[in-house]
Amino acid sequence: MCGIAGLFSRKSIDGNHINNMVNRIKHRGPDNQGSIGMYSNRVWLGHARLSILDLSISGNQPMSYMDGRLNLTYNGEVYNYVEIRDELKKEGYSFRTETDSEVILAAYSHWGKDCVTHFNGMFSFVIVDADKNSFFAARDRYGVKPLYYWKSNDDMLALASEIKEFTVLPGWKPEVNGQRAYDYLQYGLTDHTNETFFQGVFQIRGGEFVYGSLDDPVGSCNVRRWYNAPQQKVRITDEEAKERFRELFFDSVRLRLRSDVPVGSCLSGGLDSSSIVCVVNDLLMADDAAGSQRTVSALAGGTPHDESKFIDIVLKEREINGYFVDPSPEDLWNIQNRLIWHQDEPFGSTSIYAQWCVFHKARQEKLTVMLDGQGADELLAGYPRFFLPYYSQLIKSLSWKRLAEEIKYGKLYHNYSWKTVIKGLLKTNFPAGLMYKGMKTTSDRGGIDWYSMDKLNAEHIIPQYYGNDRAKTVSEMSQHLLFYNNLPMLLRYEDRNSMAHSVESRLPFLDYRLVEFAQSLTDDQKIDEGQTKAVLRKAMNGVLPEGIRTRMDKIGFETPEEKWEKEHSAEFRAxxxxxxxxxxxxxxERSLEYFDKVVAGNKLDFAVWRMINFGLWYDIFINRNENLLGR
Structure with missing residues (x-):
């Protein structure tokens, strides 16, 4: 797990530029920083290394292969590198390191651009190919590891792990992308397109690549897709689904335990993280290593957000040593500027701060790798919002008895009222053109007038996939959440928070084999009698404590933000x-009036944090006031 940088031009580039980029992301790779210039310094690769596999200096990057024909800078982990290496050895390839980095180079030599289809992991990398006078940059299927690009006015292409790397390059002039800022301020949405908050900065999205010529790197930088998630449904019995899911999940966790440094787990007490922790425990017990297991959890004592009792159930039953953090608003004030600096772009709520605290504690306890449960909700219909498209499909198939039962259980377990169901079904099935007619005036912004559309130079356009209201099936909604409007945000938060503390975060639920299998299942194998993630619950029978496996409430990973706003209203207002x-x-100025109404009411409004967070981001990155980082 590391940080990468690349510069490409038709004329010589000062090597200090690549070194400055790498220095910006030393937190991603504190163990070694390096760079290499090629083609009369027209091409530079840079790297900051966090040593996870083969801790020797032979694993440092940029890495050369085949007598310098291929050069690589790479961020991530290819978990099945052992199996690929064995396969390539049979084809005559030899290896001098125990790294997955060298396996990527050999795989590219053997399969070319198709090498990415063989990788099971999270990755972003850039390969320079001397024989083909080309460069190849790719990102993993679901975009776990970041990859951005920016083209300067001076005919230079820059590639990077974090946007802040571009800020040290000549010609950089930060300018707000007003439309994307509008999406955030109005809808709380980020990372849903290839655009960023910075005008002219783009991300290569999950499952995409760039293949270009070294003779014309800017002109040939065209993004293409290499991965499309299969959509085919396979009807198998619930028993078969349970067994296959369990098999894949155990193997996914097993692969993600491959490491030459200590591995821990994030534990919230929910179904997803608890499943990972218990599977890790089973695998370690099989190797007589269960006593080495460590977890880190965030508390929210004395509030409805606290899941301490569920965390304790797992720790006590499995005899695991757990570490705890208790995020406070006072500590948030102390680190908020550094937090937004690491995130590069604004974020939606203070839950990202709680996650920051978890990874900070992991680093303190020398846990360099952490397993986490991102992706399970999006993949396995873990949110109550999945009920509406499920009900719609039951109506479409005339399954009235099943519909009545599911609505009954939805009310019982999730307080999903008939009014909510009827209103939601009408919204889901009403023609979109009529539903959203008239979204062009200020008055249609739901009373939100605390930001200036004129200053943003943006239009009142509802972002595609916002709210998932138009998803007609569980699978369609899952696709939206996985690839557009939910998971990409969460992955950015996770990557920046973990790497800010030089910690590698691994996500077993995003093993592509598990994702594709889950996507092939029918709706009723994910939602059953009001239970979300039904196939996971069944697969974890005998693995998870029953108090966790059968819990129906969904708290989510949150801070008591509403409580903080009321008890520290002066600080928030300031x-x-x-x-x-x-x-x-x-x-x-109307933002202050808006805040006063929120504090006087009894409902959490994340818009308050968006006001604050956008201001912090703007001052640090647009006003370029990095002196704030020392506050």
Whole structure:
């Protein structure tokens, strides 16, 4: 797990530029930083290394292969590198290291661009191929590891793990992408397109690649897709689904335990993280190593968000040593500037701060690798919002008895009322053109007038996939959440928070074999009698404590933000005032009135954090006020 940088031009580039980029991301790779210039310094690769496999200097990057024909800078882990290496050895390839980096180079030599289809893992990398006078940059299927690009006015292409790397390059002039800022301020949506908050900075999305010529790197930088998730349904029995899911899940976790440094797990007490922790425990017990298992959990004592009792159930039953953090608003004030600097772009709520605390604690306890449960909700219909498309399909198939039962259990377990069901079904099935007619005026912004559309230079356009209201099936909604409007946000938060502390985060639920299998299942194998993630619950029978496996409430990984806003309203209000002062009129005075109404009410409104967070981001990155980082 590392940080990467690449510069390409038709003329010589000063090597200090690549070194400055690497220095910006030393947190991603504190163990070694290196760079290499090629083609009369027209091409540079840079790398910051966090040593996970083969801790010797032979694993440092940029890495050369085949007498310098191929050069690589790479971020991530290919978990099945052992199996691929064995396969390539039979084809005559030899290896001098125990790294997956060298396996990537050999795989590219053997399979070319198709090498990525053989990789089971998370990755972003750049390969320079001397024989073909080309470069190849690719990102993993679901975009776990980041990859951005920016083209300067001076005919230079820059590739990077984090946007902040571009800020040290000549010609960089930060400018707000108003439309994407609007999506965030109005809808709380980020990372849903290839655009970023910065005008002219783009991300190569999950499952995409760039293959270009070294003679014309800017002109040939065209993004193409290498991965499309299969959509085929395979009807198998519930018993077969349970056994196959269990088999794949255990193997996914097993592969993600491959490491030459200590491995821990995030434990929230929910179904997903608890499943990972218990499977890890089973695998370690088989190797007589269960006593080495460690977890880190965030608490929210005395609030409805606290899951301590569920965390304790897992720790006690499995005899695991757990570490704990208790995020507080006072600590948030101390690190908020550094937090947004590491995130590169604004984020949706203070839950990202709680995640920051978890990885900070992991680093303190010398846990360099952490397993986490991202992706399970999106993959296995883990949110109550999945009920509506499921009900719609039951109506379409005339399954009235099953529909009545599911609505009954939805009410019983999730307080899903008939009113909610009827309103949701109408919204789901009503023609979109009529449903959203008239979304072009300020008055249609739901009373939100605390930011300036004129200053943003944006249009009132509802982002595609926002709210998932138009998804007609569970699978369609899952696709939206996995690839567009939910998981990409969560993956950015996870990557930046973990790497800010030089910790590698691994996500077993995003093993592509598990994802594709889950996507092939029918709706009723994911939702059954009001139970979400039905196939996971059945597969974990005998593995998870029953108090976890059968729990129906979904708390989510959150902080008591509403409580903080009320108890520390003066501090929150002062931060909003700073946003007004620092954002050149984008956040306006009406934001204070909005906040006062929120505090006077009884409902959490994440817009308050968006006001604050956008102001912090704007001041650090647009005003270029990095002196804030020392506050």
């Amino acid at each position: 931060l909003i005032k700073e946003s007004i002062d620092k954002t050149n009129g984008i956040i306006n």
